[in-house]
Amino acid sequence: MSPDNEVSSSPIEVEALVTRARLYELSRQPLPDRFDAQHLKYVHGYIFQDLPLYGIEDPLPGKFRYEITRDDDDWYKSRKLKSIDTRSVVCYSHMNKATLDDLRDTLRNAAPAILRQLKTTAEFVEKLSRIYAKLDYIHPFYEGNSRALCEFTRQIALASGYELAWDKFNLSDTRRDLLNIARDRAVGELAVPKIRNHDISKRVVFYMDKFEQTPSLRQLFKSAVRPRRAVAFEKLPKKTALIAHPELQEAFKALHASEQFLYENSPDTEDEQQSAMEKTKQHILARLNAGETKNFQRNKKS
Helix, strand or coil: CCHHHCCCCCCCHHHHHHHHHHHHHHCCCCCCCCCCHHHHHHHHHHHHCCCHHHHCCCCCCCCCCCCCCCCCCEEEEEECCCCCCCEEEECCCCCCCHHHHHHHHHHHHHHHHHHHHCCCCCHHHHHHHHHHHHHHCCCCCCCCCHHHHHHCCCCCCHCCCECCCHHHHHCCCCHHHHHHHHHHHHHHHHHHHHHHHHHHHHHHHHHHCCCCCCCCCHHHHHHEEEEHHHHHHHHHHHHHHHHHHHHHHHHHHHHHHHHHHHHHCCCCCCCHHHHCCCCHHHHHHHHCCCCCCCCCCCCCCC
C-alpha cells in the first residue's frame, strides 16, 4: 500500500483504490468475538488507514467525531443524487453523552447471540434495518461512515447466520440512489425530533416527504439478506453444504425424495422431469430463504 508504488491519480481515485483493497482484506479476516464500539473503530481505522500516507486528511481513521455543543448547531450533510436531479439533506446525532449511551445500547442489542434467536429471515431483516438506521443516525465518524457501517453490519449478519449483499446496490446509479434515499429517510425519522436548527429541520422534512413513496430500508434489506444455509444449499455440493450446515439434512432429504418419486412414477419426458425437479428445488430454497429448516413438502396445489 505504499504511495511510491501508485501511479499519479486524483485523491478520489486513490481513496477508492486503497479502501477497496482494505475492505477485501477485512472480508478475509475471522469474525470478532464482540461487536462493540472498539470493533467499530477498528473497522473504520482499517479501511482508511492508508489515506494519511497520501495526504488525504479526512476521514480520521478510527476516531469518533467530537460533540456538537452549540444550541443552534447540527451535524448535517447534503449529497447530489446521480440518477435524480436533486440533493439529499440528512441530519445526524450531536455525538453527546446520550448519543454514546445510545450507541452502546444499540451494539449490545446487535450481538449475534441475540440475533441468532430470531425465528425468521423477516424478523432478522426488520431488526438489522433498525440497527443500521440507528448506527447511521449516530454517524460516529467525520467521514467514511457508509463504508464502515456497511462492513460492520455485513460482519454482524455473517456472525448471525446471514449474508448481507451490499454489492446488489452498486449495480447502477439508480440502485445506489434508492439505497441512499432509504438510509436518509430512516435516519431522518430518528433525527427530526432532535434537530436544533429550524431551517435544517424544514429541509430534512421536505426531502423525506419528497421520497416517501420510495422503498424503505427494510424493504431494500429484504432483497439483500439471505440465510447462509440457503446460499449453501443453492451453491455448494451437498456434502460440503451439510458439513457447514447440518440443519440442511431435511432439505436435501426432501429434494432426494422428490427426485425419486419423479423418476419412478412420472411418465413425463426427461425435460419435464427436470423442470419439475427445478420447481421443487426452488420451493425448498424459498422456504430456506424465509428461515425455515423443515416441513418442505409442497402442497398439492403448488
